[in-house]
Each structure stands twice: as structure tokens, then as C-alpha cells.
Amino acid sequence: MRRVVIDPSAFLEWFAPDGPGRGLRDEYEQGALVVMTPRVFALAVLEMAMRSRSLSADRLRRLATEVHRVGFELRDPPPAELAAWLAKGLSGNQAAHAALASALDLRLVTADQDLLREAASFAISPAEA
Helix, strand or coil, X not given: CEEEEECHHXXXXXXXXXXXXXXXXXXXXXXXXXXXXXXXXXXHHHHHHXXXXXXXXXXXXHHHHHHHHHCCEECCCCHHHHHHHHHCCCCHHHHHHHHHHHHHCCEEECCCHHHHHHCCCXXXXXXXX
């Protein structure tokens, strides 16, 4: 079974009918993919959704329910790994996802251009996943 770390930017693409994240979502729903995320994942998804989509309170509540329902495996990255990624200038959310993927030696699926650049050795876009 394949395992990846997914960040909020890639997760939000799961909901586009024919978007690049749809294949990854299908793989997860078929039970062929294990998705790991830092414990801050739900908060990061909600923050990103509010910034990029200006969701109403009702839509935000529905998204929060969906994030909780999917049941990703939640893990905190090792503090030293997190610190190393923060030192590269990433935000706390970006660093948490990069640190977890790096520590677990997994691919990081992201649509975040900064993460794709900074973690180029293991970060991939949803279309590549």
C-alpha cells in the first residue's frame, strides 16, 4: 500500500470534479493509499480555505466535518526536523508537512509552489501523485 503526506493545498484539490487531486482521492477511497498529516492539518485546511475561497460559516463547518471524517493518520513531526524546515523560511504549517514527510521518508503531495521548490527531492504536485 502506498503512503504519502498530503498538505492542505493538495487536499482542497480533492474536491474539484476533474482536478488533479481527484485521482489521489479515488486511490484513498479505494483503500490503496495511506495519508499521513501533522496534527495541525484540520486547522491548516480551514485557514487555507478561508483565505483562498472566502467560504461562508456554513460551508466552513461542512468542510471541517469532511476533514475530520476522512480519517487521515495524524502524527507530529520530530521537533529537530521541524526546526530545520522552519530555519529554511517556511511557515509553521509548511514546515510541519515537510518535516513529517522528510522524517518518514515519504512523498509530500502539495500544490504549494514554495514547498515544491524547498522540498524538491520529495515533494510532488497532485497531478504527479
